[in-house]
Amino acid sequence: MKKEVGSKLANSVRQAKSKQPTDVVPVASEAKAPSAPADVVIEAQAAAPILSSRRVWPD
Amino acid sequence: MLAQVFSVANQKGGTGKTTLSMNLAAGLSKRGRTLIIDADPQGSAGQWAGLSPDERPFPVSVISIASNLPREIKRMREDYQYLVVDCPPTLETGVAQSAMTVSDKVLIPILPSPVDLWASVRLAEAIEQVKIYNDELQPYILVNQLEPRNAMSRGMRQALDEFDIPALDSCIRRRAVYRNSALEGSSVYCMGKRGEPAKQEIDALIEEILKS
Numbered sequence: 159m160k161k162e163v164g165s166k167l168a169n170s171v172r173q174a175k176s177k178q179p180t181d182v183v184p185v186a187s188e189a190k191a192p193s194a195p196a197d198v199v200i201e202a203q204a205a206a207p208i209l210s211s212r213r214v215w216p217d
Numbered sequence: 218m219l220a221q222v223f224s225v226a227n228q229k230g231g232t233g234k235t236t237l238s239m240n241l242a243a244g245l246s247k248r249g250r251t252l253i254i255d256a257d258p259q260g261s262a263g264q265w266a267g268l269s270p271d272e273r274p275f276p277v278s279v280i281s282i283a284s285n286l287p288r289e290i291k292r293m294r295e296d297y298q299y300l301v302v303d304c305p306p307t308l309e310t311g312v313a314q315s316a317m318t319v320s321d322k323v324l325i326p327i328l329p330s331p332v333d334l335w336a337s338v339r340l341a342e343a344i345e346q347v348k349i350y351n352d353e354l355q356p357y358i359l360v361n362q363l364e365p366r367n368a369m370s371r372g373m374r375q376a377l378d379e380f381d382i383p384a385l386d387s388c389i390r391r392r393a394v395y396r397n398s399a400l401e402g403s404s405v406y407c408m409g410k411r412g413e414p415a416k417q418e419i420d421a422l423i424e425e426i427l428k429s
Contacts, residue, residue, distance in 0.1 A: 163369055170376075175379070
């Protein structure tokens with residue numbers, strides 16, 4: 159059973175690879191466009207004081 | 218010494234990226250100063266940490282970065298020993314790829330299901346393209362929510378051999394304590410006895426990725 163399922167999964171991955179389009183993935187576009195000013199958002203959620211500027215390490 | 222940067226990425230949603238990021242970071246924080254970078258606009262990592270009670274804050278700070286991720290990560294490398302980047306569940310924006318351009322390792326959590334395997338084929342291609350910019354990037358597949366008695370779970374190793382990306386020996390089992398730790402704004406390290414098996418598997422994962 160294990161071998162059968164494993165084989166089926168492996169075959170399905172091979173099929174997915176063979177059908178894979180090659181031109182759909184943007185190549186690190188953000189990494190190549192560093193011209194915008196740094197914009198570090200300190201609050202992950204405007205309503206929730208999540209951040210660690212208030213959660214400082216014990217050290 | 219500059220921080221090691223671990224990105225947790227998969228363009229498919231629901232693979233456990235945030236759960237892995239939070240618990241991985243909690244474990245790493247026992248070894249050195251750690252920061253979680255929430256690169257997912259959904260802000261789940263921040264929400265998770267925000268649920269922690271004031272008397273027991275989440276052990277790792279979470280910072281959300283909206284843009285210029287590579288530059289900010291490079292800057293933060295000087296202040297921490299470990300950075301964990303929780304990537305968004307998409308490749309379309311380029312954010313996950315940009316995180317990977319400045320990462321040492323990328324962990325790809327995959328659920329034991331055909332759909333998750335197929336979706337990861339595309340991510341593997343994206344990683345190959347990222348390696349043009351960061352040829353030292355080490356990607357690893359991590360089987361998440363493994364159910365050892367389930368035939369699909371047991372067949373995963375064979376399927377993962379089809380990928381050019383190595384799969385870690387460590388795996389994360391499907392355990393309610395991971396979900397419960399999110400609800401409590403905590404990690405499996407703070408869940409007492411019921412978190413012990415999960416804690417052990419996160420520790421084993423950390424040992425493996427730090428050695429690899």
